[in-house]
Amino acid sequence: ETGVTQSPTHLIKTRGQQVTLRCSSQSGHNTVSWYQQALGQGPQFIFQYYREEENGRGNFPPRFSGLQFPNYSSELNVNALELDDSALYLCASSLVRGTGGNEQFFGPGTRLTVL
Amino acid sequence: LAKTTQPISMDSYEGQEVNITCSHNNIATNDYITWYQQFPSQGPRFIIQGYKTKVTNEVASLFIPADRKSSTLSLPRVSLSDTAVYYCLVGDMDNQGGKLIFGQGTELSVKP
Numbered sequence: 052e053t054g055v056t057q058s059p060t061h062l063i064k065t066r067g068q069q070v071t072l073r074c075s076s077q078s079g080h081n082t083v084s085w086y087q088q089a090l091g092q093g094p095q096f097i098f099q100y101y102r103e104e105e106n107g108r109g110n111f112p113p114r115f116s117g118l119q120f121p122n123y124s125s126e127l128n129v130n131a132l133e134l135d136d137s138a139l140y141l142c143a144s145s146l147v148r149g150t151g152g153n154e155q156f157f158g159p160g161t162r163l164t165v166l
Numbered sequence: 167l168a169k170t171t172q173p174i175s176m177d178s179y180e181g182q183e184v185n186i187t188c189s190h191n192n193i194a195t196n197d198y199i200t201w202y203q204q205f206p207s208q209g210p211r212f213i214i215q216g217y218k219t220k221v222t223n224e225v226a227s228l229f230i231p232a233d234r235k236s237s238t239l240s241l242p243r244v245s246l247s248d249t250a251v252y253y254c255l256v257g258d259m260d261n262q263g264g265k266l267i268f269g270q271g272t273e274l275s276v277k278p
Contacts, residue, residue, distance in 0.1 A: 154215065
């Protein structure tokens with residue numbers, strides 16, 4: 052196990068609703084990243100938070116937003132849910148060391164289904 | 167950001183050595199090469215990371231030629247539990263905002 056936890060495990064929402072997914076990073080890590088993984092595809096980078104500020108964003112609309120808290124836990128919020136938002140949402144934590152290579156530890160994911 | 171190309175699928179048998187090669191022709195000077203393993207409905211798991219030459223850990227070896235335009239993940243004596251999707255990633259984790267670029271991955275099927 053990586054020490055990264057996510058909640059809830061599964062979630063069902065209807066189109067237009069809002070959802071909040073939560074992640075608890077591995078102890079000592081200062082960075083958290085979120086990914087969306089559609090069925091049969093590789094994970095797609097949504098954004099990363101470093102020391103409570105957004106530090107890089109992928110090709111996702113503004114209705115995808117996030118927060119990182121002082122204890123390095125994090126939230127992913129998605130507004131105005133669409134059917135295509137149905138996916139496995141992954142959280143990954145890491146310790147940025149400034150050396151150019153660092154390992155990201157992934158949580159088990161939250162399976163979101165939008166009806 | 168360097169793009170990677172790897173085989174979509176591979177088959178093997180228990181006890182064999184499996185080599186998965188990844189092409190990354192546009193790799194930059196500061197880029198590292200990282201491999202992840204993913205089982206269905208689970209998050210990817212870090213396998214190995216390298217910059218050049220050869221890296222070995224308890225589960226795999228990573229071979230990187232001098233020009234760094236490709237890399238080969240070697241899994242010794244695979245078992246049924248190694249059936250998974252393997253992703254090759256290239257990037258400078260600190261300077262690109264930690265954005266891991268996952269491709270399609272290689273779906274490895276290990277048969278008895």
